[in-house]
Amino acid sequence: MFRRRPPLPPFPTGALLVGGAARDWLRGVAPKDFDWAVPKPEQAAGVLAAQVGGLAFPLDEARGYWRVHVPGGVQHDFVPLPADVTDDLLRRDFTVNAIALTADGQLLDPAGGRDDLRARRLRMVSETNLRDDPLRAWRAVRFEVTLGLRLDPATEAAVRRVAADLAAGQLQLPAPERVRDELQALLAHPQAAPSILRLEALGLLALSLPELREGIGVPQGGFHHLDVFEHALEALHQLLARFPDSDLPLRWATLLHDVGKPRTRNTSVRPDRTTFYGHERVGAELARQALTRLRLPGAEVDRVAALVRAHMTPLPTNEREARRFVHRRRELLPDLLRLMLADREAARGPQSTPGTRHGYAQGIERVLAALEEQPAPPPPLLTGRDVMALLEVPPGPTVGEALRAVAEAQALGEVRDAQEARAFLRTRFGHSP
Incomplete structure (x- = not known):
C-alpha cells in the first residue's frame, strides 16, 4: 500500500505532524491539509503565513486553535502541543489516524496504525x-x-x-x-x-436518509428490473460512469429522483400493473425536506428539487417540441438530460428494448441540438408596460402570462419582432387590432 513518500514542508519549531496528514504521508500521498501540534499555535501560524503569503486566523481563540490558508488551496491547522502526546493520540477515532510524525522522521504510533495501513x-x-x-x-x-x-x-x-x-x-x-x-x-x-x-x-x-430507505423491496415492473432503492443506486452509478464531473446537486438529484415512488405506489387500477402517478412531485418535496434537514444551502436544495420534479418530462419527438423543452427548462440543462439518461440506463426491465433506448437517445439529441442552436434566451420583444397598454389590463397575473407566452413563441420561432409579438397577443387574448 505504501508508495514513495512525498516531501514535507519545513516543520514549525517543536511541532508534530498529526492525524490524517501523517497517515497520508505514510501512505505515500501528499497531504492536502496539514494538522500541526505546536507549543505556540498563534506564533507558528503567523510565521507560516508570512513565509508562504497565506492568511492566518483563529479557529478557536479560547483553545488556541489557528488556521492558515495557503495560495493554491492547501490548509494548515495549528493546535497546542498536548502535555501527553500518547494519551492524545489514543483518544482518536481509528488507529490509522492515531499517529504523529516528528521533524526528524520518528513515527509515534501507540495504537499500531502503520501495521493496519499495511493490512x-x-x-x-x-x-x-x-x-x-x-x-x-x-x-x-x-x-x-x-x-x-x-x-x-x-x-x-x-x-x-x-x-x-x-x-x-x-x-x-x-x-x-x-x-x-x-x-x-x-x-x-x-x-x-x-x-x-x-x-x-x-x-x-x-x-x-430514511426517505431513501422506503424504496427497499418496493417492486416497479415495466421498464424496471430493480426495486426502487436499488434502481436509485444504479442510476447514480450510471451517472458517474458517464459524467464523472457531475456536481453534488446533480448527484443528490439522481440518488433521490424516485424517492417519491413508495408513497405514490398504486396497484388498484390493475392487479398486474403498478403505477406511481405524481411521484416526481412528491419526490421533489421529500428531497427538499431531506436536504433541508441536512442543512444544505438553499440554492442547492432548490436545484435538486427542481431536477427531481422535472425528471419525468417527456422527451421531444420533433424539433419544435425540442425548442419548447429547452425554453421551459433551460436553467436545468444539461443536468436534467444527464439525470434522465442515467435513470433510463438504470432501467432494464422487460419493456426495455434496444428500440426504446434508441428512441430515448434520439430525444436527448434533439434537445441538445436545440440548446446548441439557441444557447441563451433572446432579449424580450415586449415589456410589461407594452402588454398592459396593448391588452388594456392592470398589473397582475395576466401580464406575466402574456410575457411568458410571447417568450415561448419567440423561442419556437413563431414571432420574430415586436410587431409580430403584438399580433400574437391580440389573437391569443381575443383583442382585435
Whole structure:
C-alpha cells in the first residue's frame, strides 16, 4: 500500500505532524491539509503565513486553535502541543489516524496504525472513542471508501452498535451539518453508490436518509428490473460512469429522483400493473425536506428539487417540441438530460428494448441540438408596460402570462419582432387590432 513518500514542508519549531496528514504521508500521498501540534499555535501560524503569503486566523481563540490558508488551496491547522502526546493520540477515532510524525522522521504510533495501513485495515482505537463522538460511525464508511480500507470485525460490530443505540435514542445524534459533510464526501467519490449500500448495511442510512430507505423491496415492473432503492443506486452509478464531473446537486438529484415512488405506489387500477402517478412531485418535496434537514444551502436544495420534479418530462419527438423543452427548462440543462439518461440506463426491465433506448437517445439529441442552436434566451420583444397598454389590463397575473407566452413563441420561432409579438397577443387574448 505504501508508495514513495512525498516531501514535507519545513516543520514549525517543536511541532508534530498529526492525524490524517501523517497517515497520508505514510501512505505515500501528499497531504492536502496539514494538522500541526505546536507549543505556540498563534506564533507558528503567523510565521507560516508570512513565509508562504497565506492568511492566518483563529479557529478557536479560547483553545488556541489557528488556521492558515495557503495560495493554491492547501490548509494548515495549528493546535497546542498536548502535555501527553500518547494519551492524545489514543483518544482518536481509528488507529490509522492515531499517529504523529516528528521533524526528524520518528513515527509515534501507540495504537499500531502503520501495521493496519499495511493490512488495509480500519480499526478503532476503542469503542469508547466511537461512542464519545458517534459521527465517527459515518466517518468509518468514508475512510473505507476514500482510503480503500476495510473495517475489521470488532470495529464493524461496534459501528453497528453505535447505529442501533442512536436509533434507540441511547446516544445523541450528531449535528445535521456534520452528517451532511460525511454524506457529501461519500457522494463526491467515484464509488458513491456502493458507499450508500455500506451505510445501509451498517444501520446508518436510516439515520441519514430514511426517505431513501422506503424504496427497499418496493417492486416497479415495466421498464424496471430493480426495486426502487436499488434502481436509485444504479442510476447514480450510471451517472458517474458517464459524467464523472457531475456536481453534488446533480448527484443528490439522481440518488433521490424516485424517492417519491413508495408513497405514490398504486396497484388498484390493475392487479398486474403498478403505477406511481405524481411521484416526481412528491419526490421533489421529500428531497427538499431531506436536504433541508441536512442543512444544505438553499440554492442547492432548490436545484435538486427542481431536477427531481422535472425528471419525468417527456422527451421531444420533433424539433419544435425540442425548442419548447429547452425554453421551459433551460436553467436545468444539461443536468436534467444527464439525470434522465442515467435513470433510463438504470432501467432494464422487460419493456426495455434496444428500440426504446434508441428512441430515448434520439430525444436527448434533439434537445441538445436545440440548446446548441439557441444557447441563451433572446432579449424580450415586449415589456410589461407594452402588454398592459396593448391588452388594456392592470398589473397582475395576466401580464406575466402574456410575457411568458410571447417568450415561448419567440423561442419556437413563431414571432420574430415586436410587431409580430403584438399580433400574437391580440389573437391569443381575443383583442382585435
